[in-house]
Amino acid sequence: MTSYDVVIVGGGATGSSVAFHLLSDPDFSGRVLVVEKDATYRLAASALSAASIRQQYSQPVNIRMSLYGIGFLRDIGRHLAVDGEAPAIGLSEAGYLYLAGEAHAEALRENHVAQRREGADIRLLDRSALGERFPWLALDGVTLGSWGASGEGWFDGWALLQAFRRKARHLGAEYRQDEVVGLEVTGGCVVGVHLREGGFVACGGGALVNCAGTNGPRIAAMAGxxxxxxxxxxxxxxxxxxxxxQAAPLLIDMSGVWMRPEGRPGPDGQTYIAGWSPPPESDPDWRDEDPDTQAVDWSLFEEVVWPALAARVPAFQTIRPGRAWAGPYDMNLFDHNAVLGPAADVENLYLCNGFSGHGLQQSPAVGRGLAERIIHGRYTTLDLFSLGYERLAAGKPLLEQNVI
Structure with missing residues (x-):
């Protein structure tokens, strides 16, 4: 029977970050297995997201995680280089820009207090300052903007995923393409996992980490x-x-439509990517087993995204549409925050689920935090306790106001 000290279900950015942080901790000397059902990551959020990072949250724990994350990305060569070769992730710190009308300006001000308290470089801009810094903006209905002067922007998410994976394997993690089809739970402890192709793998006395993305709820349900x-x-x-x-940030319009530059300008102009955060009643489900739920909704671009952007950025009234893709957001319907740490009644099952679109940018902090919790029994640097499962069991949401 094969046995590992830690089995991680899901080898995306968060799962691979957990593996890397475990094996880079001098106090850990165990064996790590990462089970990933699709090593192409064709449907993984890590590969399909807009790959951005921000500190403009309302909850302090999210601000702290992203402050740690931007430091990690800036110094990625020191963390994830293999044999002297540092990964290139194309980090751009052009910032986020949230726009608000009179009805939501006070929320930006309240969030700004929390962001500045945590040390985030966020600035509030009135209409005059917005027009001076971003002269290409139409400011109809805008009262206030919140802009990240540093520490916010975007990067190559695929490159970060592969860098975590490569470094984890270099440190000794074993990756196996297979699917977890069952958990063996005895006495409130996961003693092993059943794999579709690989049989039974033991982890008794160690830990099982659920980083399974869209399959996260299914894996957790196997343990009740x-x-x-x-x-x-x-x-x-x-x-x-x-x-x-000029100096375009990632823009979040009052309509919920967002956009950011992609790559460098070419002979035909600058490419941008854009999308929309719909209200809950219009938010479509994604299911891995149903291709119809994975199809791009082109009507959104014609009916929602482009009209909103053309009204906010007059230059966008004349554009050339390009490609499009769809990807999953693992939305925590309880409070739009990740669920991290030990499960309620299964002492060695660790949850890493429900990031609500923030998983890639939070993966450095999440990997470090869960590794500390597994090895040392507590968080020793970033305190992620407020994101624990306990709040779900108690019915006490930790509401995040800034969700896109």
Whole structure:
């Protein structure tokens, strides 16, 4: 019978970050297995997201995780280089820009207090300051903007995923393409997992980490743990504008539509990507087993995304549409925050689920935090306790206001 000290279900950015952080801790000397059902990551959120990072949250724990994350990304060569070769992730710190009308300006101000308290470099801009810094914006209905002057932006998410995976394997993690079809739970402890192809793998006395993304609720249910997590579909659209925008950040319009530059300007102009965060009643589900739920909704671009952007950025009234793709958001319907740490009644099952679109940017902090919890029994650097399963069991949501 094969046995490992830690079995991680899901080898995306968070799962691979957990593996890396475990094996880079000098106090850990165990064996790590990462079980990933699709090593191409064709449907993984890590590969299909807009790959951005921000500190503009309302909850301090999210701000702290992203502050740690941007430091990790800036110094990625020191963390994830293998044989002297540092990964290139194309980090751009052009910032996020949230726009608000009179009805939501006070929320930006309240969030700004929390962000500045945690040390985030976020600035509030009135209409005059917005017009001066971003002259290409139409400011109809805008009262206030919140802009990340540093520490926010975007990067190559695929490159980060592969860098975590490569470094974890270099340190000794074993990756296996297989699917977990059952858990063996005895006396409130996971003693092993049943794999579709590989039989039974033991982890008794160690830990099982659920980083299974869209399959996270199914894995938790195998141990009798309910998770209020549902995968939602997000469509991302690319288009080209002949006139590049000066110092364009990732813009979140009051309509819920967002956009950011992608790559460098070319002979035909600058490419941008964009999408929309729909209200809950219009938010479509994503299911791995149903291709119809994974299809790009092109009507969103014509009816919602482009009209909103063309009204906010006059230069976008003339564009050339490009490709598009859809990917999953593992939405925590309880409070839009990740569920991290030990499960309620299964002492060695660790949850890493429901990131609600924040998983890639939070993967450095999550990997470090869960590794500390597994090895040392507590968080020794970033305190992630407030994101624990206990709040779900107690019915006490930790509501995140800034969800896109």
């Amino acid at each position: 743990i309910p998770l209020p997590v549902q995968a939602k579909r997000r469509s991302v659209f690319a288009f080209t504008c002949r006139t590049p925008l």
